[in-house]
Amino acid sequence: MTAKTAKTALTPSTHTTPPAxxxxxxxxxxxxxxxxxxxxxxxxxxxxxxxxxPTLREQTLQTFANVKxxxxxxxxxxxxxxxxxxxxxxxxxxAEMNEIYNTYFAEQDLKQAPAARTTVYVGLPKGLLIExxxxxxxx
Amino acid sequence: MTAKTAKTALTPSTHTTPPAxxxxxxxxxxxxxxxxxxxxxxxxxxxxxxxxxPTLREQTLQTFANVKxxxxxxxxxxxxxxxxxxxxxxxxxxAEMNEIYNTYFAEQDLKQAPAARTTVYVGLPKGLLIExxxxxxxx
Amino acid sequence: MTAKTAKTALTPSTHTTPPAxxxxxxxxxxxxxxxxxxxxxxxxxxxxxxxxxPTLREQTLQTFANVKxxxxxxxxxxxxxxxxxxxxxxxxxxAEMNEIYNTYFAEQDLKQAPAARTTVYVGLPKGLLIExxxxxxxx
Numbered sequence: 001m002t003a004k005t006a007k008t009a010l011t012p013s014t015h016t017t018p019p020a021x022x023x024x025x026x027x028x029x030x031x032x033x034x035x036x037x038x039x040x041x042x043x044x045x046x047x048x049x050x051x052x053x054p055t056l057r058e059q060t061l062q063t064f065a066n067v068k069x070x071x072x073x074x075x076x077x078x079x080x081x082x083x084x085x086x087x088x089x090x091x092x093x094x095a096e097m098n099e100i101y102n103t104y105f106a107e108q109d110l111k112q113a114p115a116a117r118t119t120v121y122v123g124l125p126k127g128l129l130i131e132x133x134x135x136x137x138x139x
Numbered sequence: 140m141t142a143k144t145a146k147t148a149l150t151p152s153t154h155t156t157p158p159a160x161x162x163x164x165x166x167x168x169x170x171x172x173x174x175x176x177x178x179x180x181x182x183x184x185x186x187x188x189x190x191x192x193p194t195l196r197e198q199t200l201q202t203f204a205n206v207k208x209x210x211x212x213x214x215x216x217x218x219x220x221x222x223x224x225x226x227x228x229x230x231x232x233x234a235e236m237n238e239i240y241n242t243y244f245a246e247q248d249l250k251q252a253p254a255a256r257t258t259v260y261v262g263l264p265k266g267l268l269i270e271x272x273x274x275x276x277x278x
Numbered sequence: 279m280t281a282k283t284a285k286t287a288l289t290p291s292t293h294t295t296p297p298a299x300x301x302x303x304x305x306x307x308x309x310x311x312x313x314x315x316x317x318x319x320x321x322x323x324x325x326x327x328x329x330x331x332p333t334l335r336e337q338t339l340q341t342f343a344n345v346k347x348x349x350x351x352x353x354x355x356x357x358x359x360x361x362x363x364x365x366x367x368x369x370x371x372x373a374e375m376n377e378i379y380n381t382y383f384a385e386q387d388l389k390q391a392p393a394a395r396t397t398v399y400v401g402l403p404k405g406l407l408i409e410x411x412x413x414x415x416x417x
Contacts, residue, residue: 007360007391007415019376020395021379021383021392023391024394025394026361026393029415083272085396087396091265106160115161116161116164119175120261122261122262122399139144139167221304221311240298240299251284251285253300255304256300257314259402260400261401276307
């Protein structure tokens with residue numbers, strides 16, 4: 001290519017300014033990376049981020065919505081996602097998360113193959129049950 | 140590019156249907172992503188997935204075989220792998236895993252540089268000692 | 279493309295030989311992957327790797343330096359980084375790490391959008407407080 005491809009920060013209107021010098025998502029050329037999203041409700045000016053909840057279902061659906069908002073901000077959709085990493089805090093949440101996940105993606109009416117996925121159990125800040133990041137390739 | 144590049148699910152014959160709407164691996168253009176693989180033995184119709192084992196060695200070698208099957212299903216090999224993430228459940232497994240890993244990759248006779256790697260200790264479902272995912276770039 | 283693109287191992291002079299068959303970083307075409315870096319001081323021949331420290335600040339700044347050395351070895355810079363994964367061992371380190379991170383990146387004078395980021399709490403080998411890996415796209 002002749003011109004340097006710029007990296008663009010993706011900041012949906014639903015998202016607060018990140019608490020550190022990172023982006024909620026970035027796109028450069030046909031690669032789009034979504035940063036780790038948690039189940040924060042849409043940002044309200046002057047208020048600290050508040051997670052949906054308290055159930056796993058509410059946090060998970062809000063997390064999906066947050067990932068999707070960043071994909072769309074970058075011109076992508078779930079169809080373009082190659083990899084999703086799901087971080088849970090409790091091994092007992094796995095079956096329920098899978099059920100929520102399956103129902104959600106059945107409703108998304110994917111036209112391409114579903115993404116690859118890794119799910120592991122890690123620690124997250126207090127009150128957060130799930131975190132998801134995603135790598136998408138547009139084209 | 141003029142035509143949209145399709146994302147293809149990679150499902151080796153050794154693998155069961157994923158328990159949720161994700162793929163064991165996907166390829167789109169020259170990017171191939173392998174989902175988190177564990178040490179499940181080749182699928183037997185009508186039976187739940189069973190891990191190799193019970194030793195770390197058996198699970199690790201089976202996990203490598205499962206990653207490799209997906210790479211090959213997508214027309215790639217270990218030579219194309221850019222990044223591997225190794226998830227262990229026990230810090231005391233690190234040295235043994237590295238030894239198994241070194242022996243395995245010595246036998247793979249890599250023609251290109253070995254992949255980058257991150258190894259961390261997380262929680263996995265009961266009975267699983269190791270999980271590995273991989274990002275490959277073909278070309 | 280007409281010729282196969284080679285994957286190149288990135289081994290800055292500051293880094294020891296990896297303890298297993300993996301690379302500190304690899305580049306293939308315009309994709310550069312940095313393996314999980316920890317806060318090891320520059321390598322000294324004949325000595326085992328020693329982490330900077332003992333504070334989180336010292337380890338974090340050394341880890342940034344180690345990631346940067348690999349980026350530069352591959353012809354990239356922080357501006358090209360799409361995604362960083364930060365692994366902490368202690369949830370109580372989050373706020374301090376963010377402060378160190380913000381100060382560091384303010385000094386880097388980024389010309390493009392900051393990278394996306396995922397931060398989770400995992401286990402690391404004894405004595406290590408932080409690990410970071412990174413995916414960069416050049417262009």
